[in-house]
Amino acid sequence: MHITLYHLQNSRSQRIVWLCEELNLDYELLTFTEHLQEQDHPKHPHPFKKFPTLVYAPPAQSALVLAETTAIVDFLCQQSTQLATHHMMENKQLADFYYWKNCADASFMPNVALKQIFAQIVQHTPFPIRFIAKVFKYGFDQGYLNNALQQHMQQIELQLKLNPWIAGERFSAADILLWFPLFACTQLDQTFQNYVHINAYLRQIESRPAFQRAKAKGQWSAEHFQLYWNKAH
Known part of the structure; x- marks a missing residue:
């Protein structure tokens, strides 16, 4: 499984970095210093270049692209039993x-x-x-x-x-x-x-x-x- 997090510095996406650390996830962190326009980073996986964006790629399955902080929190917590739910x-x-x-x-x-x-x-x-x-x-x-x-x-x-x-x-x-x-x-x-x-x-x-x-x-x-x-x- 490969996890990539697109993160904007000093923004609300810091919470997802923190969540990944609380869950002891192995993830790749791509940090940006400002919001992007569509042409700024063509490899950003979300059509609106949102932060945070999570790319979750299980073995032998298509990668899942997920934006919105609360949605990412819910998804990652479902994959783990380490946080009280x-x-x-x-x-x-x-x-x-x-x-x-x-x-x-x-x-x-x-x-x-x-x-x-x-x-x-x-x-x-x-x-x-x-x-x-x-x-x-x-x-x-x-x-x-x-x-x-x-x-x-x-x-x-x-x-x-x-x-x-x-x-x-x-x-x-x-x-x-x-x-x-x-x-x-x-x-x-x-x-x-x-x-x-x-x-x-x-x-x-x-x-x-x-x-x-x-x-x-x-x-x-x-x-x-x-x-x-x-x-x-």
Whole structure:
């Protein structure tokens, strides 16, 4: 079996590098520093040049090309019993597992990303009319986005007050998926850095040997990441 991972540096695909390390997979890592246009890398297997993209090639079978982080996580975890999944959980933990695994990218990450999108809109609006973009961003932040992110953080803090990991007693794929938007959110506003249990949780994640190996292999830069998201508040 041959596994190839197409990875974008300092992006959400870092989670798949980390997952591969947690699962002790033998994989080839191809790291890129920027998004691709169709003509930039003709050998990229996905038609839209997505990151992450996984190429999974079992012996004597056609290779499977899979994109979307959550889909890749589900697929790889099905191939392994090393991470806590549904067959190892009671009903309450199972419900938490499915909720947080899907919440990470379905609702939490889009709200975090909107902060960055509106900050980029302001930055790229011509100076004479930039105030219009700033007013629009301020209204959306105050009317919806700040409160939505605050609710996410409070909910996560409460869950981690009651559990060592986001789905209960065991580390799971839900923790891998949640890490990126959670870390990004802590950089958006200084008040988001004041959650005791979230801070302890992030330190616990960073202490995992597989996480440290993934940082090195994926060329992760916490400083670059923090600077990028700091600009979005």
